[in-house]
Amino acid sequence: MATVGRMAGVSQVTVSRALSHPSKVSPDTLRRIQDAIRATGFVPNALAGALASRKSNLIAALVPSFTNIVYSSLLHGFSEIMRENGYQIMLSETGHDSEREQTLIETHLGRRPDGVLLTGVHHSPGARRMLIGSGIPVVEVWDISESPIDCCIGFSHPGTGLAAAEFAVEAGYRRAATVTAADARACRRRDAFAARFRELTGNDVLTMDYAAGTATLQHGRAALTDLVDHQGFMDGVVFCSSDQYAHGLLTEAAARGLNVPGQIAVIGFGDQDFAAHTYPPMTTVRVDRGALGEAAAGALLQRFAKDQDARSVIDVGFELIRRGSA
Amino acid sequence: MATVGRMAGVSQVTVSRALSHPSKVSPDTLRRIQDAIRATGFVPNALAGALASRKSNLIAALVPSFTNIVYSSLLHGFSEIMRENGYQIMLSETGHDSEREQTLIETHLGRRPDGVLLTGVHHSPGARRMLIGSGIPVVEVWDISESPIDCCIGFSHPGTGLAAAEFAVEAGYRRAATVTAADARACRRRDAFAARFRELTGNDVLTMDYAAGTATLQHGRAALTDLVDHQGFMDGVVFCSSDQYAHGLLTEAAARGLNVPGQIAVIGFGDQDFAAHTYPPMTTVRVDRGALGEAAAGALLQRFAKDQDARSVIDVGFELIRRGSA
DNA sequence: CTGAAAGCGCTAACAC
DNA sequence: GTGTTAGCGCTTTCAG
Numbered sequence: 001m002a003t004v005g006r007m008a009g010v011s012q013v014t015v016s017r018a019l020s021h022p023s024k025v026s027p028d029t030l031r032r033i034q035d036a037i038r039a040t041g042f043v044p045n046a047l048a049g050a051l052a053s054r055k056s057n058l059i060a061a062l063v064p065s066f067t068n069i070v071y072s073s074l075l076h077g078f079s080e081i082m083r084e085n086g087y088q089i090m091l092s093e094t095g096h097d098s099e100r101e102q103t104l105i106e107t108h109l110g111r112r113p114d115g116v117l118l119t120g121v122h123h124s125p126g127a128r129r130m131l132i133g134s135g136i137p138v139v140e141v142w143d144i145s146e147s148p149i150d151c152c153i154g155f156s157h158p159g160t161g162l163a164a165a166e167f168a169v170e171a172g173y174r175r176a177a178t179v180t181a182a183d184a185r186a187c188r189r190r191d192a193f194a195a196r197f198r199e200l201t202g203n204d205v206l207t208m209d210y211a212a213g214t215a216t217l218q219h220g221r222a223a224l225t226d227l228v229d230h231q232g233f234m235d236g237v238v239f240c241s242s243d244q245y246a247h248g249l250l251t252e253a254a255a256r257g258l259n260v261p262g263q264i265a266v267i268g269f270g271d272q273d274f275a276a277h278t279y280p281p282m283t284t285v286r287v288d289r290g291a292l293g294e295a296a297a298g299a300l301l302q303r304f305a306k307d308q309d310a311r312s313v314i315d316v317g318f319e320l321i322r323r324g325s326a
Numbered sequence: 327m328a329t330v331g332r333m334a335g336v337s338q339v340t341v342s343r344a345l346s347h348p349s350k351v352s353p354d355t356l357r358r359i360q361d362a363i364r365a366t367g368f369v370p371n372a373l374a375g376a377l378a379s380r381k382s383n384l385i386a387a388l389v390p391s392f393t394n395i396v397y398s399s400l401l402h403g404f405s406e407i408m409r410e411n412g413y414q415i416m417l418s419e420t421g422h423d424s425e426r427e428q429t430l431i432e433t434h435l436g437r438r439p440d441g442v443l444l445t446g447v448h449h450s451p452g453a454r455r456m457l458i459g460s461g462i463p464v465v466e467v468w469d470i471s472e473s474p475i476d477c478c479i480g481f482s483h484p485g486t487g488l489a490a491a492e493f494a495v496e497a498g499y500r501r502a503a504t505v506t507a508a509d510a511r512a513c514r515r516r517d518a519f520a521a522r523f524r525e526l527t528g529n530d531v532l533t534m535d536y537a538a539g540t541a542t543l544q545h546g547r548a549a550l551t552d553l554v555d556h557q558g559f560m561d562g563v564v565f566c567s568s569d570q571y572a573h574g575l576l577t578e579a580a581a582r583g584l585n586v587p588g589q590i591a592v593i594g595f596g597d598q599d600f601a602a603h604t605y606p607p608m609t610t611v612r613v614d615r616g617a618l619g620e621a622a623a624g625a626l627l628q629r630f631a632k633d634q635d636a637r638s639v640i641d642v643g644f645e646l647i648r649r650g651s652a
Numbered sequence: 653c654t655g656a657a658a659g660c661g662c663t664a665a666c667a668c
Numbered sequence: 669g670t671g672t673t674a675g676c677g678c679t680t681t682c683a684g
């Protein structure tokens with residue numbers, strides 16, 4: 001920066017000003033400085049800038065998994081808004097492991113991010129303490145809680161299970177099963193579904209849980225095979241914790257020539273891009289993940305701007321989309 | 327850090343040492359320092375550390391899209407290895423836009439990353455210049471080139487098209503079509519396929535291109551509809567630029583009661599987790615994306631270690647997996 | 653509108 | 669083993 005200044009015949013400070021507050025520099029010097037920057041290929045050191053200004057323009061984002069479309073689409077919306085506002089994302093995968101999450105939080109906090117994005121509302125006590133102690137704005141997404149660390153944006157997972165059960169009963173189904181991945185929020189959806197279905201019909205729900213945290217089409221096919229061949233489940237509705245499972249059930253049903261939704265009805269979760277185009281089209285729970293990510297970004301930006309009416313709990317809701325599969 | 331030192335009865339520097347080179351501090355002082363750190367909740371400022379040591383432990387990673395499983399699974403492998411070695415990832419989406427990529431590279435370079443991960447081997451001249459000028463190790467993935475910026479790890483995209491065409495001809499198909507997304511690498515696969523197929527059979531290949539950069543099941547269904555209803559393509563093989571398209575073709579074929587591969591044969595690309603479990607199982611091109619990401623991380627680590635035998639072009643190859651769909 | 657001085661919180665080099 | 673000194677490359681006062 002000093003070199004650039006020398007070339008432009010000004011001091012280092014003026015170069016700094018030309019970069020951060022161009023309006024505070026005379027048009028003429030500004031031009032000379034810009035020429036010098038171009039000539040040297042100078043790229044300001046943001047690390048030093050962050051240290052001096054106590055503003056890093058860095059956001060720490062922690063998600064369970066990059067490859068799960070649920071989180072990546074959320075991140076897409078989030079990072080887009082953040083980028084437009086001059087922030088950069090440091091990203092890490094927690095893998096549904098809260099100890100690992102805590103370690104990652106500590107590492108990220110060392111970079112002095114201006115904000116933190118967390119997935120879910122359950123974090124280790126140590127993580128909570130560090131986050132609160134840091135005084136950095138934190139937004140928790142994909143779930144809601146009465147007592148967020150700072151603020152949270154999401155929807156009620158049990159609420160989706162409730163809605164699915166009520167829909168299923170109203171649609172006339174009297175037998176039900178669930179297919180659920182090893183994911184705490186998915187389990188809460190399952191439990192709410194089962195409880196409500198039982199309440200309304202008096203019938204127990206057959207619950208099938210998978211050890212994997214990631215739902216795949218393969219396991220969806222296996223689940224229907226299991227349901228039909230071993231559990232004698234031949235008519236009723238299946239509430240899946242993910243559209244991937246639901247797609248697997250539809251695939252297996254097609255392979256077996258089963259009628260959907262006549263013999264087996266299927267409800268997915270997520271409304272992924274393929275859900276409207278499966279055969280038959282999938283009935284599922286829609287959550288606008290991109291918008292959720294954008295809302296999370298908005299919440300952080302509000303906090304940065306010290307907006308007084310920033311809310312701390314935002315329920316973005318969900319929607320049950322009825323298509324052909326149930 | 328000075329406060330912690332005071333609590334432990336040592337100077338600030340000793341605290342720094344205890345953190346970075348614990349072996350260079352006596353066990354007794356080390357313990358006292360650790361106690362003080364715990365008591366204060368001190369988290370070292372990595373920004374300041376990076377500035378002083380000229381080592382940021384930050385890696386800039388640029389991918390076209392977070393939501394495309396191709397890139398996210400690559401990132402998963404990459405970030406895992408990097409994390410294990412103490413590096414943190416700054417991630418951005420370029421959206422297949424090379425101007426945007428250049429802007430992002432400049433922003434990232436400002437953070438003085440220790441390494442850069444780029445997707446693809448085609449970058450704007452300005453981007454190349456900045457990257458080379460920075461002297462920072464760069465690894466380009468998902469493609470190979472004779473003249474990488476620094477090093478590249480990937481496979482030959484035309485090679486996959488060639489292999490698919492040869493497989494198709496050998497399997498007896500004499501008519502062929504392609505379904506391709508608006509992606510430069512996908513187009514190179516398509517062109518190689520079409521050229522080779524023509525060379526071997528004398529028959530032209532019907533090419534269907536989609537404007538969207540992201541392949542979806544929906545467009546795959548639409549493609550088959552178009553092929554069958556408007557192009558009179560009723561027997562032959564379709565080489566898709568993504569498993570998503572291929573899955574759409576299979577879905578539409580099932581919906582229409584077409585025989586696969588008897589009437590319509592389908593070859594996908596990617597071998598995504600569902601490919602082995604579609605109905606019928608999908609013939610596709612497999613690339614081990616997780617391993618590719620890990621190899622990219624390894625290449626960067628080698629460069630950090632100034633390993634002399636680090637190679638600059640690594641072809642990880644691909645594999646044509648024959649299942650039921652072709 | 654521009655510059656001089658001080659310092660952000662750490663590491664590196666050198667003494668002791 | 670531990671402390672002292674001098675920066676890393678910026679931004680932030682405060683003068684002029």
